[in-house]
Amino acid sequence: MSQYKGRIVGLSFFIVSILFIKMLEYVRDIGVMDTTLIQVAVISFITLVFWLLGKRYDKAVRNHLIDSLTQVYNRNYITKYSSKIFKRAKHKNEHICIMLIDIDNFKKVNDTYGHLKGDEILKFLANTIKMSVRETDSVIRWGGDEFVLFIYDVEETAEVCPMQNRLINNLNMLSDSTEFDISFSLGRSVFSVDGDNLDDLISVADKRMYHIKKEKVKKGLK
Secondary structure, three states: OHHHHHHHHHHHHHHHHHHHHHHHHHHHHOOOOOHHHHHHHHHHHHHHHHHHHHHHHHHHHHHHHEOOOOOOEEHHHHHHHHHHHHHHHHHHOOEEEEEEEEEOOHHHHHHHHOHHHHHHHHHHHHHHHHHHOOOOOEEEEEEOOEEEEEEEEEOOHHHHHHHHHHHHHHHHOHHHHHOOOOOEEEEEEEEOOOEOOHHHHHHHHHHHHHHHHHHHHHHOOO
């Protein structure tokens, strides 16, 4: 029934509105209330109904596009809007840097300290990423412990380097904030150098990220 909740609420408001109007018409007919006051009451009531419906719709949209745990965008957001984002960037002849960030051995963190601590780390991670980039950039929880970062309006790939270095430095300090030994791996791709659609760009970033993970294993850093 939960998937029909919005429609049930909307229908309920409609029925109540009809009953309210009929009641006011009855009151008018028996001469208790003048027509002007009735009109004001009806308009006010209908305005309130639509405001409540609009508020509920806005909340539903937000819940669909925002990750409830970390309060950053979720996969639905970037899946829905990526085509428009890339189309606009292509029209402006701009590059977009896509970064894929993953916590190394996050399963071990969950198994050792529990899922509540794991959730706490994910929230710290999301906040750290947001503080490391511009407000105009997008932070997305891709799933589990993976986050995707869209850095917009990158005319030269060199512009990404300072931001990437700042992000890495802030992530490395996350262990001090959470009191856990946490490391991260990061892979990136650039629209439209490495691809012109979300699947290809994520795939390239993912391969580069896992290459870094393998190198860490070889060097005994993981």
